[in-house]
Amino acid sequence: MAAHHWTTRDIPDLHGRTAVVTGANTGLGFAIASVLAQRGAEVVLACRSEDRASAAADRIRGAAPGSVVRTVPLDLESQDSVRVAAQRLHDAYDHIDLLVNNAGGFRPRYAVTEDGFEATMAVNHLGPFAFTGLLRDMMTGVPGSRVVTVASNGHRNGTVDPANLNPQRGKKYRYIAAYNRAKLANLLFTYELNRRFEASTAQTVALAGHAGLARTDGARDMSWVVRTLVSPKINPIMRMISQSAEMGALGPLRAATDPQARGGEYYGPRGNTGHPVRAVSSATSQDVDLQRRLWAESERLTSVTY
Incomplete structure (x- = not known):
C-alpha cells in the first residue's frame, strides 16, 4: 500500500x-x-503593509466566498508595533485558537532596529517572541489552541550565543549566517515554549514547521545579482529543486491543523521538496540549556515576561 501523503484535504x-x-x-x-x-x-492577517494586507x-x-478575513498592522522589527497589534487583537477578540508566526526574512546588510536589535534576529525571533507572549493569555485556556512557528532547514547551520544576539557587525555581517541563527532561535523558542505550556495548566501547545525550498519572495530585498543566484523565482536551476509556496505551506499547515500532531513536533518535507512529515x-536546537538561556x-531584551 502506498504511503499516505498529507495534503490540505486532511485538514478538518x-x-x-x-x-x-x-x-x-x-x-x-x-x-x-x-x-x-x-x-x-x-483569519487575521498581521502584516507590515496595511495596503498589501487589505489586498491579500x-x-x-x-x-473563499463567505470567509471572514481581517487585518491588523504588525511590524515585527518594532516592539512598539508588536504591542499595539497585540492590544488591537485583545480589543477585537476574546480568544485565539491558532497563532502562526510565519513572518521572517533577512536583511542583506547589517541593520539595527529602533529597539537596538539586529534586524534579522528582531523580525524572525524577538518580534515573534514578544508577540506570542503578549497574546498567550488569549490562548492558554482555549482547548486545542496552538502556536506554530515557521523555521527552516537553515537552522542546521546556525549558531546562537544568547549572551550576544548581535555578534556580526559592519563588514563581518553575513546575511545567510544571520538568517540561519534566527531560524535556529525559532526552534529553540518553540521547544522551550511547549515545555512551559506542558508544565502549566495551559491547553495550548507549540509546534514548528518548515517549507523546504519554496518559491517565495524571500530574496526580494537582495541585489539583482544575488537574486539571480539564489531566488527560485528567477534562477531556473533553483526552480527545478524547489517547490511552490502552496506546497511549502503544507509543513506549517500540518503543524497547525493535524489532529494527530503533538506539542514540540516539527513538520516539513524530508528535503527541499515534498509532502510534510514529522521532521x-x-x-543544537534540542539543547535544553541553550533553549533556557535564549x-x-x-x-x-523585549521586557515581555511569560
Whole structure:
C-alpha cells in the first residue's frame, strides 16, 4: 500500500476557530492563511503593509466566498508595533485558537532596529517572541489552541550565543549566517515554549514547521545579482529543486491543523521538496540549556515576561 501523503484535504473543518497569521500578504503566509480561510477559520492577517494586507484579504475572500478575513498592522522589527497589534487583537477578540508566526526574512546588510536589535534576529525571533507572549493569555485556556512557528532547514547551520544576539557587525555581517541563527532561535523558542505550556495548566501547545525550498519572495530585498543566484523565482536551476509556496505551506499547515500532531513536533518535507512529515531538527536546537538561556535573554531584551 502506498504511503499516505498529507495534503490540505486532511485538514478538518475549522469553522468557529480564529487564526492569526503573521506576514500573510504574500508567499507562505498568504498560502497558509488562504487554506485556513477555505477550511472555515476566521483569519487575521498581521502584516507590515496595511495596503498589501487589505489586498491579500480581498484575494482570499474572492477565492473563499463567505470567509471572514481581517487585518491588523504588525511590524515585527518594532516592539512598539508588536504591542499595539497585540492590544488591537485583545480589543477585537476574546480568544485565539491558532497563532502562526510565519513572518521572517533577512536583511542583506547589517541593520539595527529602533529597539537596538539586529534586524534579522528582531523580525524572525524577538518580534515573534514578544508577540506570542503578549497574546498567550488569549490562548492558554482555549482547548486545542496552538502556536506554530515557521523555521527552516537553515537552522542546521546556525549558531546562537544568547549572551550576544548581535555578534556580526559592519563588514563581518553575513546575511545567510544571520538568517540561519534566527531560524535556529525559532526552534529553540518553540521547544522551550511547549515545555512551559506542558508544565502549566495551559491547553495550548507549540509546534514548528518548515517549507523546504519554496518559491517565495524571500530574496526580494537582495541585489539583482544575488537574486539571480539564489531566488527560485528567477534562477531556473533553483526552480527545478524547489517547490511552490502552496506546497511549502503544507509543513506549517500540518503543524497547525493535524489532529494527530503533538506539542514540540516539527513538520516539513524530508528535503527541499515534498509532502510534510514529522521532521527531526538539529541536536543544537534540542539543547535544553541553550533553549533556557535564549529564553531568559529574549525576556530581558523585549521586557515581555511569560
